[in-house]
Amino acid sequence: MTAIRESGAIAPHLRRLLEFVEPGRDDVCLDVARGDGPMPAALGPQVGHLTAVDAMPAARAVPAPAAERGAGSARRMATVEFGTGPVRIADGDSPPVATTREDRVPHPLGPDHVRVKADATALPYRDNTFSLVTARFSLYNLGDPDHVLRELLRVCRPGGRVIIADLVRGNLAGPDRDRIERLRDPDHPGTPSIARLTEMITSAGGSIRRLDVFTVERPIEPWLAGACDDATAERIRTALVDEVDGGPKTGAKPRVIGGELWFTQTWAHVAAEPIP
Helix, strand or coil: CHHHHHCCCCCHHHHHHHHHHCCCCCCEEEEEECCCCCHHHHHHHHCCEEEEEECCCCCCCCCCCCCCCCCCCCCCCCCEECCCCEEEECCCCCCCCCCCEHHHCCCCCCCCEEEEECCCCCCCCCCCCEEEEEEECCHHHCCCHHHHHHHHHHCEEEEEEEEEEEEEECCCCCHHHHHHHHHHCCCCCCCCEHHHHHHHHHHCCEEEEEEEEEEEEEEHHHHHCCCCCHHHHHHHHHHHHHHHCCCCCCCCCCEEECCEEEEEEEEEEEEEEECC
């Protein structure tokens, strides 16, 4: 990953996604996001051409996922900044951590890269235009996700790949976890199971090639800053503290780290290609 090192320090969760993407100098890449995201700057040095689509005005902050670390683990994990707070990847094989904000990847869009505004459900590109199409934590915020997926697959070349990175829940996990998400944000669309996300991709015309599911962990306070009001934030905080003390389960697996309350979420990276 020489190009990643050359472009500057990158947070380990973003580095993990880049390694999953496997970008190449011959790639013609489309990144579709809601507002500005870190992917264009991270991918730019590694692909031949990149188009960054701002598919929706950034009217409000979209919470980024995070995940779990076993409570009995003795090994401390390093901490990085992740948009609205630090994140720990609960994976023993994760690479060394660079303590930097992911949205500060120091590589601006150059002459081979462009930024445009477009509707993610009706992308202004011909079929089979791009060899690499990415959408990171934005699928459910760009319009109807089934329509978005069909568009991402439509503009991808045969043999190319569409990479979806998003928040998921385990196939055996119930929807209870969404209760606090919807309490914090009444417009929260719900967290799909891993099976549901892959089913949506295949129904849209994609063939699943690879899957990376893992958990991360994040502090509660920066996330609660996006709650609809202070009273709601306090309700969520109280529920998580009660769970730490043996109270009812919320599905967030909270625990106290260094005197701060942290909680967990699960992420998935899915690589698909369009079915001819």
